[in-house]
Amino acid sequence: MKIKWAFFAVLAVYFVLALNSTLKAVSTTAIDRVIKKTVLDDQDFRVIDEFLAEAVQELVRTRDLTSVAKRRTVILSRKSSQGQYAQRFSESARKYIQAGFQEAETLPEERKTNVIANLLILIDGMEDLRLADLAMGRLNDRNMVVRYWAVSCLTNPAVLQQVNESITSNPGPARAIAERLIEVVETSSAETLSRMTRFVANVDIPQSEALLLQIADARIKRYGDWTVRHELYEIGILQLLESKIPLPTSGFGALTATTATGKPAVARRFAQLYSYAMQRYIKGRAADALNNTQNGYLVSILVETEEKCLGRLLGQQQLTIRRAIERDSMTALAEEHDRLLGSATTPGQLPAKLGFDYGTASDGTKRTAPLSLPDPPQKPTVDN
Numbered sequence: 001m002k003i004k005w006a007f008f009a010v011l012a013v014y015f016v017l018a019l020n021s022t023l024k025a026v027s028t029t030a031i032d033r034v035i036k037k038t039v040l041d042d043q044d045f046r047v048i049d050e051f052l053a054e055a056v057q058e059l060v061r062t063r064d065l066t067s068v069a070k071r072r073t074v075i076l077s078r079k080s081s082q083g084q085y086a087q088r089f090s091e092s093a094r095k096y097i098q099a100g101f102q103e104a105e106t107l108p109e110e111r112k113t114n115v116i117a118n119l120l121i122l123i124d125g126m127e128d129l130r131l132a133d134l135a136m137g138r139l140n141d142r143n144m145v146v147r148y149w150a151v152s153c154l155t156n157p158a159v160l161q162q163v164n165e166s167i168t169s170n171p172g173p174a175r176a177i178a179e180r181l182i183e184v185v186e187t188s189s190a191e192t193l194s195r196m197t198r199f200v201a202n203v204d205i206p207q208s209e210a211l212l213l214q215i216a217d218a219r220i221k222r223y224g225d226w227t228v229r230h231e232l233y234e235i236g237i238l239q240l241l242e243s244k245i246p247l248p249t250s251g252f253g254a255l256t257a258t259t260a261t262g263k264p265a266v267a268r269r270f271a272q273l274y275s276y277a278m279q280r281y282i283k284g285r286a287a288d289a290l291n292n293t294q295n296g297y298l299v300s301i302l303v304e305t306e307e308k309c310l311g312r313l314l315g316q317q318q319l320t321i322r323r324a325i326e327r328d329s330m331t332a333l334a335e336e337h338d339r340l341l342g343s344a345t346t347p348g349q350l351p352a353k354l355g356f357d358y359g360t361a362s363d364g365t366k367r368t369a370p371l372s373l374p375d376p377p378q379k380p381t382v383d384n
Contacts, residue, residue, distance in 0.1 A: 026051065026054045026055045026058055026071075026074065027054075028051070028074065028078070030047045030050075030051065031047055031048065031051040031078050032078075033047075034047045034048060034085065035078060035080050035082075035085060037085075038082065039084070040084045040085060040088070044085075045088050048085070048088045048089055048092050049088075049092045049095075051078065051092075052075070052089070052092040052093055052095075052096045053092070053096050055071065055074060055075045056075070056093070056096040056097055056099070056100050056119075056122075057096070057100070058071050059071045059072060059075070059100070059118060059119070059122065060100045060103055060104065060115050060118075060119070063111075063114075068118055072118070072121065072122050072125065075093075075122060075125075076122070076125045076126065079126065090126075090128050090130050090131070093126060093128070093131065094130065094131055094134065097119055097122065097123060097131070097134060098134060100115065100119050101116060101119060101134070101137075103115070104116050104119070113143050113145070113146060116138065116141070116146050117143075117145055117146050117149055120135060120138060120146065120149035120150055120152075120153055121149055123135055123153045124149060124152050124153045124156055127156060127158035127159060128159070128162075129159050129162040129163060129166070129173060131153070132153070132154055132159065132173060132176075132177060134153075135149075135150045135151075135153035135154050136150070136154065136176070136177070136180050138150040139151065139180055139181070139183070139184050140183075140184060144188075144189045144191075144192065147184065147188060147189075147192055148189065148191055148192045148195065151181065151188070151192050151195045151196060152195050154177050154180075154181070154199070155195050155196060155198040155199045156198075157198075157202075160198065160199065160202040160203060163177070163202075163203055164202065164203060167203070167205070171205065174203050174205050174207070175205065175207055177199065178199065178203070178205065178207030178208055178210070178211050179207060181196050181199060181211055182207070182210060182211050182214050185211070185214040185215055185217075185218050186214070186218055186221075188218075189229075190228075190229045190230040190233055191230070193215050193218060193219070193233065194230075194233045194236065196211060196215060197212070197215060197233075197236055197237060197240060199211065200212045200215070200240055201240060209244060209266065212237075212240055212241065212244065212266070213265060213266065213269055215237060216237060216241060216269035216270075216272075216273055217269070219233075219234065219237060219273060220269070220272055220273055220276060223273070223276035223277070223280060223373065224276065224371065224373065224374070225374075226289075226374070226376050226377055228280075230297075231277065231280070231294060231297040231298055231301060232297040232300060232301070234273060234277055234301045235300065235301055235304050235305065237273065238270060238273060238274060238301070238305045238309060239305070239308060239309060241266055241267075241269055241270040241273070242270055242305075242308075242309040242312070242313065244263070244266045245263060245266055245267050245270065245313065245354060246263055247312070247313070247315075247354075264354070264355065264356035264357075265356075267350075267351075267354045267355075267356040268356050268357075268358060268359075270309075271341050271342075271348075271350055271351065271356070271358070271370055272358070272370045272371060274301075274302075274305055274341070275337065275341050275370035275371075275373075276370070276371075276373055277298055277301045277302060277305075278302055278321075278333065278337050278341075279337070279372070279373035280298060280373060281295065281298040281299070281302065281333070282330050282333055282334055282337075283373060283375060283376060284298070284376060285330060286330065287375065287376045289376035299325055302321050302322075302325065303321065303322050303325065306318045306319070306320075306321045306322060307322075310340070310350075313350060313353065313354065314349065314350065314353060315353075320332075320336045320340075321333065321336055324336055338369075341369070341370055342358070342368045342369045342370065343368065343369050344368065344369050345368070346368060347368045348368070348369075351368070358370055358371070
């Protein structure tokens with residue numbers, strides 16, 4: 001929760017500018033009459049167009065954060081599920097939001113970024129799959145706030161529900177969103193990756209699993225070079241990985257015919273990511289390289305994953321990791337790591353049970369241990 005509020009505090013500060021808006025508020029009298037009608041005519045369609053043209057332009061030209069929020073509320077409060085109205089509202093919103101993006105391109109860089117982000121927040125609030133391509137066009141933005149909101153537009157619950165409702169007859173939007181998200185995983189922030197996991201959790205297509213593997217790889221890489229932030233997000237990622245792992249049913253270590261070919265890759269990521277979290281805790285404690293918040297996040301990962309994931313995967317309740325942490329025994333925790341996940345000489349219980357390994361070593365043999373986390377970088381010396 002602290003992560004969430006801290007990030008959104010940054011977003012709020014980001015949009016505050018010194019100048020207050022003096023724009024006149026858009027009139028809602030005509031649109032409020034139209035929204036109550038059950039059958040619309042050409043004049044009603046013009047009212048919808050004129051309302052959105054003026055309202056979006058006001059949003060683009062407003063600078064004060066509070067005024068921007070009010071103008072966004074005015075637009076979103078005029079949404080409706082009535083067929084004719086909803087269709088025209090969506091079409092007009094698309095037209096004028098696109099025009100707003102084009103106007104933003106003519107502005108100075110900071111102002112441009114603010115406008116684009118505000119338009120994406122509007123799209124997010126519209127909760128309309130028909131506007132998805134507008135958000136997808138902003139996924140490659142180098143500004144992480146803009147990219148965060150672009151991803152949020154594509155993964156909010158209402159849009160994902162629409163994706164699932166249409167997936168049987170038209171799987172194209174689901175595939176397109178997943179494929180575009182995959183393209184930007186490696187360069188996205190922890191907050192943005194967390195939003196991407198919503199898609200994985202809610203949309204069951206092959207590309208979702210590919211996206212999950214990419215997210216896991218990105219986090220594994222950041223653990224490996226000690227640049228990982230917001231470790232608490234690993235709880236959700238590990239639980240998603242665990243949910244994709246089928247259990248063998250015909251003997252210890254034997255995979256059934258129903259086990260998909262790609263599932264060992266999922267299990268490998270689960271084990272490696274969990275291993276890195278455990279190694280980070282052990283090595284970070286030894287080197288005094290982490291603060292109390294980071295250590296707390298890692299404890300939550302290790303204990304919650306043991307309770308919610310390992311019991312199902314191994315077929316029995318696991319408490320060894322929790323007890324080692326409660327005793328503050330890094331030796332016991334390291335021993336449990338090797339027993340559970342594997343060491344250089346002995347396969348771990350989890351790989352043996354699920355039938356996966358950690359890839360091929362330089363001598364051609366199968367690796368029985370997850371990658372070893374390098375020691376934390378030394379803190380720079382500060383001259384007194």
